[in-house]
Every structure is written in structure tokens, then in C-alpha cells.
Amino acid sequence: MDLERLTAPGDPSLTAPVITSTDGFPRSVLRDRHPELLARVLDGVPYPPEIRLAVNGLLHEIEGPILPLSDTHGDAALWAEWAAPYLGRSWYEVPFLWAENYFYRKLLAATGWFGPGPWQAVDPFGPQKDAELAGDAVGAELEALAALGELAGEERLDSLVLSALWGNRADLGFALQRPGADGRARTALLVDDRAALFPLLTDADRIVLITDNVGRELLPDLVLADTLLVGRSGVTAWLHVKPSPYFTSDAMPIDVLKTVQRLVDGPPAASELGLRLRQFLSEGRLNIVTHPFYVAPLTYPQAPADLVKHYAEADLTVLKGDLNYRRLIGDAEWPATTPFEAVTGYWPGHVAALRTLKSDVLVGLDASRLTELDASGEKWRTSGDYAVIQVRQA
Numbered sequence: 001m002d003l004e005r006l007t008a009p010g011d012p013s014l015t016a017p018v019i020t021s022t023d024g025f026p027r028s029v030l031r032d033r034h035p036e037l038l039a040r041v042l043d044g045v046p047y048p049p050e051i052r053l054a055v056n057g058l059l060h061e062i063e064g065p066i067l068p069l070s071d072t073h074g075d076a077a078l079w080a081e082w083a084a085p086y087l088g089r090s091w092y093e094v095p096f097l098w099a100e101n102y103f104y105r106k107l108l109a110a111t112g113w114f115g116p117g118p119w120q121a122v123d124p125f126g127p128q129k130d131a132e133l134a135g136d137a138v139g140a141e142l143e144a145l146a147a148l149g150e151l152a153g154e155e156r157l158d159s160l161v162l163s164a165l166w167g168n169r170a171d172l173g174f175a176l177q178r179p180g181a182d183g184r185a186r187t188a189l190l191v192d193d194r195a196a197l198f199p200l201l202t203d204a205d206r207i208v209l210i211t212d213n214v215g216r217e218l219l220p221d222l223v224l225a226d227t228l229l230v231g232r233s234g235v236t237a238w239l240h241v242k243p244s245p246y247f248t249s250d251a252m253p254i255d256v257l258k259t260v261q262r263l264v265d266g267p268p269a270a271s272e273l274g275l276r277l278r279q280f281l282s283e284g285r286l287n288i289v290t291h292p293f294y295v296a297p298l299t300y301p302q303a304p305a306d307l308v309k310h311y312a313e314a315d316l317t318v319l320k321g322d323l324n325y326r327r328l329i330g331d332a333e334w335p336a337t338t339p340f341e342a343v344t345g346y347w348p349g350h351v352a353a354l355r356t357l358k359s360d361v362l363v364g365l366d367a368s369r370l371t372e373l374d375a376s377g378e379k380w381r382t383s384g385d386y387a388v389i390q391v392r393q394a
């Protein structure tokens with residue numbers, strides 16, 4: 001197997017170099033963002049000296065050769081397999097997606113997340129996530145839910161889909177890179193498949209929503225799920241979340257419950273919606289799903305059979321965010337004009353991606369738009385000011 005190039009699943013003639021962190025944006029994530037992220041973790045949780053030492057040790061480790069895991073937690077044997085081709089190499093020269101995943105796995109072990117011990121299951125990003133959920137930005141969104149009541153049909157769906165899309169800009173790791181970024185800057189949809197998405201959303205009996213971040217992203221995701229569930233009694237929604245802390249702000253089951261509770265405790269329109277979500281959860285119309293695959297250094301073409309079956313049974317799967325997008329199409333230097341279909345044709349059903357651009361990879365772009373963006377001198381692929389709504393119909 002060629003570790004340096006990806007082949008598009010279903011089209012062996014289409015290959016592209018895998019993205020590594022030797023330069024550009026990925027390098028800045030490993031070199032600048034990860035150390036800041038570690039500092040925030042140590043700021044947020046009053047870990048004891050031995051854990052602080054282990055977390056700080058990671059800072060130095062990522063500047064040296066890749067070392068094996070030092071814990072033997074359940075998935076360690078799998079990680080040993082995944083790490084085998086990369087051990088001893090520089091973190092910067094192996095696939096970016098893999099290096100980031102390995103970093104988060106090592107960070108969890110360093111914080112004592114896997115236990116046993118008092119720090120077992122303490123989310124190292126918990127204080128940051130909780131602050132986001134309790135903060136004014138989420139508060140303003142809860143207030144705004146009253147106005148949502150005045151919208152119906154396609155207008156309501158449009159508002160919800162756009163909130164779920166742009167809410168993705170608000171991830172906590174991204175805020176490290178762009179302090180003050182609040183989602184109100186110049187923004188543009190580079191690919192807009194809403195016309196294909198809306199009928200799929202309103203006709204689906206079974207919808208899978210593969211979530212991304214907590215706070216300003218998960219909130220509109222839940223409001224969207226509520227609208228779809230209220231619309232027709234036969235509908236079920238399946239919220240896929242991470243089984244463990246991941247990429248700073250990714251949602252886990254507990255985060256869904258906290259968000260529902262924040263709604264319940266909010267102003268009247270929010271509270272009503274939160275109570276309805278509780279009801280949907282207890283009736284099995286809204287379901288929380290999690291799977292170890294979601295924190296593995298793998299892409300969707302490598303998804304295990306049980307998840308593939310789940311996607312195949314859905315009438316529509318919606319993937320949220322940048323990382324899910326990278327895993328959907330493969331983290332490679334595909335020409336941006338590559339058709340979306342060419343790299344997602346393997347998906348066993350209708351699939352939609354709602355993603356703000358926060359890393360280099362992109363497909364499905366019009367050639368003239370690409371020329372225009374490249375000529376602009378902007379860091380348009382990573383600024384978070386651009387987004388795509390892309391749909392592939394099976």
C-alpha cells in the first residue's frame with residue numbers, strides 16, 4: 001500500500017499526494033496550535049504535577065521522532081498497528097490527519113483519561129466546552145429561537161441549515177488560530193447544493209447526522225433535528241458523536257445531554273424545544289450513537305461494516321465540519337475541481353457535507369471560482385470565511 005498517495009475509492013485512475021505537515025497550514029497546526037492547546041488544557045483543569053509533566057512532555061515529543069504509545073489501554077494494540085509505518089519518523093513528514101489523531105490519543109493518555117485513577121473520564125477540554133455552552137454567544141442563540149418560531153417550511157429549513165453550517169466556524173481549536181473570529185466576517189458559500197439537500201432532508205424517514213463541535217455548532221444541529229422530527233411522526237434521527245474527547249471541542253454523548261439541558265433551562269421557546277428533545281430521546285426517535293471509529297486515524301472508506309450498514313440504512317447522512325470532510329474525501333491534494341462524486345461515490349446512500357473550510361483539502365469547485373480565489377491572495381482554504389454544502393445522491 002502506498003502511504004504517500006491516496007487513490008479515490010471507486011476510481012483507481014484518480015490519485016493525489018497525501019497531505020503532510022512539512023509546510024504551510026498543517027505545519028502551523030502542529031508547531032503553533034498544538035502547544036497552545038496543551039497550555040489551555042493545563043489552564044482549564046488543575047491536574048497534579050505528574051500529569052502536567054506528561055502533558056508538557058508531549059510538547060517536546062512532537063519535535064522529535066514519533067514514539068510508540070506508552071499506555072496499554074484497550075485500543076493500544078490497534079494503534080500500534082496504525083503507528084508501525086510511522087514510528088521513528090518526524091511528526092511533520094507523516095500524514096497530517098494521522099499525526100493529529102495520534103497527538104489527541106497521546107494527550108488523552110497523558111491526562112489520565114483512560115484510568116484507572118481519579119482523572120479517569122475527566123474531559124481535558126471540559127472547562128472550555130462548558131464555558132462555550134454557558135457563554136453569551138450560545139445565550140444569544142437561545143434567545144433567537146423565539147424568532148425561529150415565525151419561520152416555516154423552506155425558510156425555516158434554510159435558516160437552520162445555514163446556522164448548522166456556519167456554527168462550525170465556532171470550534172474552540174479554531175478560535176486559537178483566529179482570536180475574535182465570531183462568524184460574522186465576510187463569508188461565502190463556494191458550493192451550494194441546498195436545492196438538492198432540502199428535499200432529501202424533508203423526505204427522509206431515517207436521518208444520520210454525524211456531528212462535530214459542541215456549543216454554537218451542536219445547538220443548531222439539535223434544533224435542525226427537532227424540526228425534522230416535529231415535521232413527520234415516522235422520522236427518526238441518529239446523532240453520531242465521539243466516544244472520547246477529540247479535537248478539542250467535538251461532541252460526546254454527555255455534551256448532547258448538557259446542550260439539551262441548556263435548552264431546557266433557557267428562555268421559553270428554547271425550553272419548550274429542549275423538553276421536546278428529551279421526549280424524542282426517551283421515545284427513541286432521537287438516538288445517540290457512538291463508535292471507536294470516530295476517534296481512529298482512519299477515513300470513511302475504511303469505516304467498519306456495522307457503521308457502513310448504519311449509513312446504508314439511512315435515507316440521508318449529513319456530515320458536519322472540516323475533519324469529517326477530510327475523512328469523507330480523503331486528506332489529499334486533490335485538484336479542487338475534482339467532482340465531489342468522484343471521491344464520495346463509495347458512500348452507501350445519499351450523503352451531504354456541511355463544512356466551513358478550515359484546512360486545505362477541497363473538491364467540487366468551479367474552475368473559474370478557483371482561479372479567482374487563488375488570485376485573491378487570501379488564505380481562503382483555511383480562513384473559515386468560506387463554506388460548502390455538497391450533496392452526492394446515490
Ligand SMILES: O=P(O)(O)OC[C@H]1O[C@](O)(CO)[C@@H](O)[C@@H]1O
Nearest residue numbers: 029171212321322323324358359
Ligand atoms: O471542528 P472541525 O470543523 O472538524 O475542524 C477541525 C479542524 O481543525 C484542525 O485541527 C486544524 O484546522 C483541522 O485539522 C481540522 O480539520
